[in-house]
Amino acid sequence: MLSDKPQLHQYILLVMLGAIWGSSFFLIKVTLESISPVTLTAFRLFFAFLVLTSLMFVLGKRFPKDAKTWRYYILIGITGNILPFVLISWGELHIDSGLAAILMAVIPLTALLIAHLWTEDEKMSLPKFMGTVIGFGGVILLMGPEALNGLGDSVLGQLAVAFASFCYGASSVFARKVGLVKLDPIVNGSAILLCASVMALPMAFIVEDPMSLEPTMVSIGALFMLSILSTAVAYIILYYLLGAVGASFTALNNYLVPVFGMIWGYLFLSESYEQEAFIALAVILLGIIITQVKGKSAKRLMNRFAVSKKAGEEV
Numbered sequence: 001m002l003s004d005k006p007q008l009h010q011y012i013l014l015v016m017l018g019a020i021w022g023s024s025f026f027l028i029k030v031t032l033e034s035i036s037p038v039t040l041t042a043f044r045l046f047f048a049f050l051v052l053t054s055l056m057f058v059l060g061k062r063f064p065k066d067a068k069t070w071r072y073y074i075l076i077g078i079t080g081n082i083l084p085f086v087l088i089s090w091g092e093l094h095i096d097s098g099l100a101a102i103l104m105a106v107i108p109l110t111a112l113l114i115a116h117l118w119t120e121d122e123k124m125s126l127p128k129f130m131g132t133v134i135g136f137g138g139v140i141l142l143m144g145p146e147a148l149n150g151l152g153d154s155v156l157g158q159l160a161v162a163f164a165s166f167c168y169g170a171s172s173v174f175a176r177k178v179g180l181v182k183l184d185p186i187v188n189g190s191a192i193l194l195c196a197s198v199m200a201l202p203m204a205f206i207v208e209d210p211m212s213l214e215p216t217m218v219s220i221g222a223l224f225m226l227s228i229l230s231t232a233v234a235y236i237i238l239y240y241l242l243g244a245v246g247a248s249f250t251a252l253n254n255y256l257v258p259v260f261g262m263i264w265g266y267l268f269l270s271e272s273y274e275q276e277a278f279i280a281l282a283v284i285l286l287g288i289i290i291t292q293v294k295g296k297s298a299k300r301l302m303n304r305f306a307v308s309k310k311a312g313e314e315v
Helices: 008-022 024-031 037-058 067-091 097-104 107-118 126-143 155-177 185-207 217-245 253-268 275-291 295-314
Strands: none
Touching (some): 008 024, 008 217, 008 253, 024 253, 037 185, 037 217, 067 155, 067 185, 097 155, 107 155, 126 253, 126 275, 155 217, 185 217
């Protein structure tokens, strides 16, 4: 059963997830300098599996034994890991990271729609829809309209990233639909990464021959960061939030991803930003807040809007 309203620690975890994944696009770019996309995906998943499974056994947890649960794990391993990881890595070879971030921001919209159709306790509401759209607008404002200039230049690259965002949204809702989120998040993450690794590693050796690559130490370091932080740690947070507050709320972290991409650029790359970037941040946060308006509060907001509109018409 979902919480009626996310608690403070769940908001903090949402922000942490956005912060962790906000570094992913940069780390992927660095890794791709000397490691090919499918190989990157396979070893990112494998190293993350080793880390998370080691933690699982240290904590005395064990994998589930029923075949039905493992079928779900395999499906999510494909749709929530292999497909989006390969598509994003390949797509970033052809499009700018700013446009990729905007295309990935479609995830909350996808999750909102699919959750409405598939679940009984995450139905769409006017505040959810308005907040999600406002947040998406904030992402576009943050990245700048010029980030859309490349839209249409590399259609396949854009479609790859857009479809990856759909896969993420759909797999998150599916995990809630079939009840996987009721299990321990560390066990879920370990099992899904195991399934994904078993499929991705042979694929990498067939398609790209990883042994022929000559990766730099910088790319290897970025790959380890992707595996440990952006995958293993992120999965623990992800599956906890999916079970506690649902897919629609959890998907909002994707609006924070480009925000933290901006923050990391400012802190570590000495990048500077115009005033519009901070306005965009405020718009994104406003959108997230609006999605959590419920019941009587939503009605009061709509009544106030109707009254102010009527007063304007009378004037």
